Amino acid sequence: xxxxxxxxxxxxxxxxxxxxxxxxxxxxxxxxxxxxxxxxxxxxxxxxxxxxxxxxxxxxxxxxxxxxxxxxxxxxxxxxxxxxxxxxxxxxxxxxxxx
Numbered sequence: 001x002x003x004x005x006x007x008x009x010x011x012x013x014x015x016x017x018x019x020x021x022x023x024x025x026x027x028x029x030x031x032x033x034x035x036x037x038x039x040x041x042x043x044x045x046x047x048x049x050x051x052x053x054x055x056x057x058x059x060x061x062x063x064x065x066x067x068x069x070x071x072x073x074x075x076x077x078x079x080x081x082x083x084x085x086x087x088x089x090x091x092x093x094x095x096x097x098x099x
Contacts, residue, residue, distance in 0.1 A: 002046075003042070003046060008039055008042050008046075009039065011038070011042055012035045012036075012038040012039040012042065013035060015034075015035075015038045016034040016035040016038055019034055020034070052082055052085045052086060052089065053082070055081075055085055056078055056081045056082050056085060059081050060074070060077060060078065060081070
């Protein structure tokens, strides 16, 4: 999923505003520090997604009988390898990718 810098900034503002305005949280950092950290997290997650997508596509291309992209079989294999890569890189359980 591609997001422009403006959209990432907007999301960072929204998240930091929610954090700042939550009465159940004691905010110990400056709003700008929170916003920058949120922006960094979003950017890192998007980079990870792109890296995993690239690796999975390379795996699919290297298959001797690779199904055509866009087919049901391709989608199933893509999701399986995507989740494997995600688990390796994060150590999380299976996470379903939203398309």
